[in-house]
Amino acid sequence: MTEPAMAETVLLDHDVEEPNVFTQDMLGWEGWLPPLEEGDLTERHWEALVQKRRSKMPYFMLLARDPDILEYRTRTDMDIFHNPDSGLPRAERELAAAATSRLNGCIYCASVHARFAAQYSKRFDEVQRLLDEGVGARIDPRWDAIIDASVALSETPSRFGPEHVAALRATGMDDPAIADAINAIAFFNWANRLMLSLGLATKGNTA
Amino acid sequence: MMTGSDDAIDALAGLPADSGLRALRPEARAYAQKSYEALFLRPARDMMPLDERLAIACFVAGLHQDAPAIEHYGALLLDSPAASLSAAIAAAASAGATTGPYGAFPPGPLSVEDMSGPHYAADAAALGPRLAAAFKHAHLLVFHPRDAGRTAIEDLVAAGWSSTEIVTLSQLISFLTFQIRTAGGLRLLAATK
Numbered sequence: 001m002t003e004p005a006m007a008e009t010v011l012l013d014h015d016v017e018e019p020n021v022f023t024q025d026m027l028g029w030e031g032w033l034p035p036l037e038e039g040d041l042t043e044r045h046w047e048a049l050v051q052k053r054r055s056k057m058p059y060f061m062l063l064a065r066d067p068d069i070l071e072y073r074t075r076t077d078m079d080i081f082h083n084p085d086s087g088l089p090r091a092e093r094e095l096a097a098a099a100t101s102r103l104n105g106c107i108y109c110a111s112v113h114a115r116f117a118a119q120y121s122k123r124f125d126e127v128q129r130l131l132d133e134g135v136g137a138r139i140d141p142r143w144d145a146i147i148d149a150s151v152a153l154s155e156t157p158s159r160f161g162p163e164h165v166a167a168l169r170a171t172g173m174d175d176p177a178i179a180d181a182i183n184a185i186a187f188f189n190w191a192n193r194l195m196l197s198l199g200l201a202t203k204g205n206t207a
Numbered sequence: 208m209m210t211g212s213d214d215a216i217d218a219l220a221g222l223p224a225d226s227g228l229r230a231l232r233p234e235a236r237a238y239a240q241k242s243y244e245a246l247f248l249r250p251a252r253d254m255m256p257l258d259e260r261l262a263i264a265c266f267v268a269g270l271h272q273d274a275p276a277i278e279h280y281g282a283l284l285l286d287s288p289a290a291s292l293s294a295a296i297a298a299a300a301s302a303g304a305t306t307g308p309y310g311a312f313p314p315g316p317l318s319v320e321d322m323s324g325p326h327y328a329a330d331a332a333a334l335g336p337r338l339a340a341a342f343k344h345a346h347l348l349v350f351h352p353r354d355a356g357r358t359a360i361e362d363l364v365a366a367g368w369s370s371t372e373i374v375t376l377s378q379l380i381s382f383l384t385f386q387i388r389t390a391g392g393l394r395l396l397a398a399t400k
Contacts, residue, residue: 009364009368009369009370011357011360011361011364015352018313019313020313020314020315020316020317021315021316021317022317024322032357033360033370033373033374034370044274047210058269062374063374065370065371065374065375065377066251066254066371066374066378067327068241068245069242069245069246069375069378069382070253070378072238072239072241072242072245073242073378073382075234075236075238076234076235076238076239076242078234079232079233079234079235079238080232080235083231083232083234083235084232086213087231087232090363098368103308104308104352104353105310105312105352105353106352106353107312107313134320153388153391153392154308154388155306155307156270156306156307156349156350157271157272157273157306157307157386158271158273158336158387158388158391158392159394160388160391160392160395162395162399165395165396165399166399173257175226175227175228175230176227176228178396179228179231179232179396180231180232182388182392182393182396183232183235183389185388185392186384186385186386186388186389186392187385189381189384189385189388190381190382190384190385191381192352192379193348193352193355193377193381193384194377194378194381196283196346196348196352196353197344197347197352197355197359197360197377198360198373198374198377200356
């Protein structure tokens with residue numbers, strides 16, 4: 001074991017206001033467990049953070065307690081969302097992330113990825129309808145197919161079926177685009193659970 | 208799972224190594240595999256023990272009712288010092304079976320969307336207190352993550368989980384919810400013409 005658990009594990013208290021609606025506003029996040037401090041970081045930790053500015057963010061500094069999985073997860077995330085080589089347009093990868101977060105109930109993740117979806121699609125109002133009305137919101141055939149796929153694949157057990165693939169294909173998505181949607185939805189099942197369980201969303205911008 | 212690929216998601220999805228479905232996102236594929244290896248094959252020294260990792264993976268696969276994942280992690284467990292827990296884990300997964308996501312939002316306008324569901328408690332006599340606490344946490348994260356909060360972390364600490372181990376445990380459970388969905392989605396995509 002890395003540390004005597006009972007002796008050293010102290011949970012943090014946060015006297016903060018937790019957001020209770022889905023929003024495109026900037027939110028913060030605070031962990032229940034102590035993040036590493038910059039002075040604790042080895043070369044390996046800095047490498048695992050991938051971006052130096054993440055040492056200012058409590059979420060990444062808490063995840064840095066296990067640097068290997070932090071680094072590998074971050075590099076998976078970046079390729080799924082930022083790789084511009086064909087596949088699904090960035091706006092719709094972000095839409096899938098926002099819809100998944102809306103279903104699972106991660107107000108923090110939904111805020112970040114709704115903002116990206118709105119920014120890349122220029123459809124702020126439609127994205128806001130997803131946040132306000134939930135995953136039953138109807139936008140247009142293509143966005144509806146992406147939202148429906150996000151719901152079906154995020155449920156446990158998964159309900160993702162041939163009808164969802166057919167609905168995505170009917171909107172003009174090819175296999176690489178559908179694979180991108182699958183990656184984005186699956187990845188946000190990972191991200192939502194970390195954000196929801198290791199800490200809480202806050203009003204204000206501290207994540 | 209004889210697909211000719213050493214990649215875990217390819218294997219779970221039944222994809223051949225030369226499948227084009229993941230070719231455009233090579234880093235996502237490579238680093239998902241590195242996560243898998245760091246979590247389940249070659250964990251760093253002095254971190255959460257491997258036998259606990261495999262036991263929890265089998266439980267999470269069981270909660271997803273995903274046959275390839277149940278088989279894959281079941282085989283790893285049988286090859287580990289925790290092999291004798293196999294039947295107890297399968298029983299725990301059956302007892303925990305439900306559908307998600309459910310749970311409560313922070314009180315306010317979203318409360319009308321709150322959905323109740325089971326709050327699972329594992330059999331500490333069969334599993335030991337540390338693993339029983341981890342299974343309870345895994346059930347929470349898999350099915351009703353929006354019910355997670357400070358109390359759930361307190362319960363893990365009380366069962367002997369350190370801060371760093373709680374980070375690894377949370378990553379492990381959450382990674383599996385990603386891996387099982389990625390593989391399941393790609394398996395279906397490859398099969399749907």
